[in-house]
Amino acid sequence: MNYNDLIPVIRRLSIEAGNKIMEIYNSDDFDVKQKSDDSPVTAADEAADALISSGLRAAFPEMALVTEEQADSHKIKGDTFLIVDPLDGTKEFIHRRGDFTVNIALVEKGVPTRGVVYAPAKNRLFYTGPEGQTVEEVLVAGADTHPIEFNEHIAMQEPISVRKSDNDALEVVASKSHRDQATDDYINKYNVKDSKSAGSSLKFCLVATGEADIYPRVGRTMEWDTAAGHAVLTGAGGKVVRFDDHTPLVYGKDDYANPFFIAYAPDVELKEA
Incomplete structure (x- = not known):
């Protein structure tokens, strides 16, 4: 291409x-x-x-x-x-x-x-x-x-590029329509200065612009939901990894369904699931 x-x-x-x-x-x-x-x-x-x-x-x-x-x-x-x-x-x-x-x-x-x-x-x-x-x-x-x-x-x-994150005062963005207790439990493992909600793939873009440090997704998504945002975040210096083992999120899976994942700026010190 x-x-x-x-x-x-x-x-x-x-x-x-x-x-x-x-x-x-x-x-x-x-x-x-x-x-x-x-x-x-x-x-x-x-x-x-x-x-x-x-x-x-x-x-x-x-x-x-x-x-x-x-x-x-x-x-x-x-x-x-x-x-x-x-x-x-x-x-x-x-x-x-x-x-x-x-x-x-x-x-x-x-x-x-x-x-x-x-x-x-x-x-x-x-x-x-x-x-x-x-x-x-x-x-x-x-x-x-x-x-x-x-x-x-x-x-x-x-x-645009991701921000230099302060792990003592992180900015978190999470789903507006799909936020649940499991998401909040994971967010609570971090030192959070502010938490905001946003819809759709905009959450990837807020990390990419430095408006947030981390976007954890503990819920069902499909590859078409995430691929463009993933590319945008990568091009701004960010990363997207699986929630369970922090290995890179990959595409082309048989059913196009994603595992839970974390999108973040690379200075963020990720917590275990």
């Missing part, structure tokens, strides 16, 4: 999908359906998925594509593929809380190497550049899909 070809495409598709999502988000009402696993899905999930998947297949027809909303794609086997969650944080979307994201990533040999996370309700876009450094852009209203170079629709564009 040529990263110089990939990055402009996934950035453009994330913005186009975000614009489509916001049209529905700002409408008077939208239908909510239940999938076979009882998770919700909306017209925004489906519209964003159709836009992104058709764009990726047109641009990279030889690359395997796994996307949350297309069950047949979950049968794909291998360790190198594009993976998409067109609307992560559907519950946040339904309740109009704004913490939802568009996620597109490239996984190579089981590792998310490049990705984009776009939070359209917050106008925050995070992506790994061709060289691997993560960049944040703050977009203004009416953002278009011009090339990555600075243009009139970008209010801010800069490389």
